[in-house]
Amino acid sequence: MTKDFVYFDHAATTxxxxxxxxxxxxxxxxxxxxxxxxxxxxxxxxxxxxxxxxQIAKFLNCKPSEIIFTAGGTESDNLAVLGxxxxxxxxxxRVKGHIITxxxxxxxxxxxxxxxxxxxxxxxxxxxxxxGIVKLDGLKKALRxxxxxxxxxxxxxxxxxxxxxxxxxxxxxKRKILFHSDACQAAGYLPxxxxxxxxxxxxxxxxxxxxxxxxxxxYIKKGVEIEPITFGGGQxxxxxxxxxxxxxxxxxxxxxxxxxxxxxxESEKKLRDYIIQELLxxxxxxxxxxxxxxxxxxxxxxxxxxxxxxLVLYLDKEKIYTSxxxxxxxxxxxxxxxxxxxxxxxxxxxSSLRVTLGRSTTKKDADKLISATKKYVKKLREMxxxx
Amino acid sequence: xxxYDVKDIGGYEWIYSEKVQEHFYNPKNVMTDDLKEKxxxxxxxxxxxxxxxxMKIWIKVDPKTKKITDLRWKTFGCASAIxxxxxxxxxxxxxxINQAYKITPLQITKKLGGLPKRKIHCSVLGDQALRxxxxxxxxxxxxxx
Ligand code: FES
Numbered sequence: 214m215t216k217d218f219v220y221f222d223h224a225a226t227t228x229x230x231x232x233x234x235x236x237x238x239x240x241x242x243x244x245x246x247x248x249x250x251x252x253x254x255x256x257x258x259x260x261x262x263x264x265x266x267x268q269i270a271k272f273l274n275c276k277p278s279e280i281i282f283t284a285g286g287t288e289s290d291n292l293a294v295l296g297x298x299x300x301x302x303x304x305x306x307r308v309k310g311h312i313i314t315x316x317x318x319x320x321x322x323x324x325x326x327x328x329x330x331x332x333x334x335x336x337x338x339x340x341x342x343x344x345g346i347v348k349l350d351g352l353k354k355a356l357r358x359x360x361x362x363x364x365x366x367x368x369x370x371x372x373x374x375x376x377x378x379x380x381x382x383x384x385x386x387k388r389k390i391l392f393h394s395d396a397c398q399a400a401g402y403l404p405x406x407x408x409x410x411x412x413x414x415x416x417x418x419x420x421x422x423x424x425x426x427x428x429x430x431x432y433i434k435k436g437v438e439i440e441p442i443t444f445g446g447g448q449x450x451x452x453x454x455x456x457x458x459x460x461x462x463x464x465x466x467x468x469x470x471x472x473x474x475x476x477x478x479e480s481e482k483k484l485r486d487y488i489i490q491e492l493l494x495x496x497x498x499x500x501x502x503x504x505x506x507x508x509x510x511x512x513x514x515x516x517x518x519x520x521x522x523x524l525v526l527y528l529d530k531e532k533i534y535t536s537x538x539x540x541x542x543x544x545x546x547x548x549x550x551x552x553x554x555x556x557x558x559x560x561x562x563x564s565s566l567r568v569t570l571g572r573s574t575t576k577k578d579a580d581k582l583i584s585a586t587k588k589y590v591k592k593l594r595e596m597x598x599x600x
Numbered sequence: 601x602x603x604y605d606v607k608d609i610g611g612y613e614w615i616y617s618e619k620v621q622e623h624f625y626n627p628k629n630v631m632t633d634d635l636k637e638k639x640x641x642x643x644x645x646x647x648x649x650x651x652x653x654x655m656k657i658w659i660k661v662d663p664k665t666k667k668i669t670d671l672r673w674k675t676f677g678c679a680s681a682i683x684x685x686x687x688x689x690x691x692x693x694x695x696x697i698n699q700a701y702k703i704t705p706l707q708i709t710k711k712l713g714g715l716p717k718r719k720i721h722c723s724v725l726g727d728q729a730l731r732x733x734x735x736x737x738x739x740x741x742x743x744x745x
Binding site: 542 | 624651653654655682
């Protein structure tokens with residue numbers, strides 16, 4: 214099949230790899246049984262779940278018992294943040310409890326923290342520097358005696374910046390504060406050894422790494438106390454009730470096994486640098502996020518005076534698919550909280566274009582994007598009310 | 601009706617009517633560099649508190665008939681703002697300033713075959729900028745008299 218479009222939105226989601234899909238298919242029909250049942254086909258399903266768990270554990274360098282399957286990144290983030298905080302509160306250890314996160318987290322963490330605020334926790338949203346990296350002194354200063362949890366993403370979904378997770382965990386280790394990291398965007402490109410990262414909880418999901426949607430993992434280090442947020446038949450150690458999504462679990466493991474063989478995004482990185490270099494030749498354009506401490510597949514650039522949603526839709530007409538942090542494109546009509554956090558400039562968010570590459574992106578795709586972007590930036594600037 | 605004709609598709613989508621697409625991809629009466637702002641009689645400018653956009657409209661008015669003979673615009677707005685103002689420009693040219701003043705956002709969105717709910721304010725933007733331009737014109741006439 215030749216594709217007639219160019220997909221530059223891999224941070225939104227990736228296509229499911231054909232090899233992954235093939236591994237999943239039998240578990241929809243032939244091997245459909247519920248792994249909790251007692252007959253032979255059920256055993257086969259259970260084996261598939263166990264085997265997948267073991268494989269993912271190897272990838273994260275942890276024990277299979279430290280892995281919980283969920284319905285995706287959002288649920289894993291919610292479970293990590295709400296589950297640990299509530300568990301501490303239930304033990305009555307601290308009356309209030311303080312949580313630290315960042316201003317650039319994914320809404321799955323931000324909104325879970327907002328919920329905890331309603332439950333009488335204090336929350337600090339750490340600022341980041343202009344490059345989109347968390348300041349370690351800022352973190353140190355924010356720590357309190359009653360801080361129970363820190364949640365900081367591994368790599369950002371909008372601007373791709375990579376946080377110093379291992380350094381952060383070193384700061385926290387001495388203080389017995391739990392550390393969660395959302396690694397959904399990072400999983401395809403960065404080292405994922407949970408021990409080396411030093412995290413207590415780690416979120417990954419299938420839909421960003423060429424696996425299926427609707428499947429996530431939460432790594433929970435042995436000994437971490439956590440309360441469930443769903444209740445039912447007690448699957449996944451009582452932490453995530455509900456019949457296991459066997460095909461998706463198998464698919465996630467298959468997607469992960471394909472990651473390990475890859476050259477960690479070298480081809481994306483080359484194309485990323487090429488596209489950044491070319492697009493920054495457009496006058497009055499600025500890169501959002503650190504130039505090199507970013508994911509190999511992430512480009513985020515603002516073109517002064519060019520409203521992002523319009524640019525995305527002009528590119529869409531050419532079958533080039535991208536995204537933007539413009540207020541016009543968000544449900545709430547708020548500009549991207551991430552670009553606001555690094556620039557405090559609504560206009561910069563308004564005029565941002567996010568381009569995220571994938572393993573199938575070619576130089577030809579890049580050239581198509583570059584020339585179309587140049588053309589439409591010019592066109593939109595001609596009709597722009599700000600100059 | 602085309603499959604794109606969605607009057608209120610609620611929150612998230614930006615699926616636009618064919619009419620919106622037509623005006624978005626080929627906007628009419630955009631202010632261009634070869635036109636001189638000073639050749640116009642008045643200008644109106646508004647910003648949207650909702651999303652932070654900017655809209656500017658210039659008008660040329662026949663002093664005798666009070667008809668708008670030319671209207672040009674620029675925006676730092678989304679596809680809906682571009683399409684709305686493009687349609688508005690076609691509606692306003694040829695009308696007297698009093699008639700043009702009465703154009704409502706509802707009339708604009710109707711002409712466009714509907715807009716997503718959260719995009720209605722974009723059609724208000726052009727409408728307000730036009731009214732600001734007409735107010736500006738009337739003020740100028742008054743002070744000149
Ligand atoms: S102009 Fe901003 S949403 Fe339309």
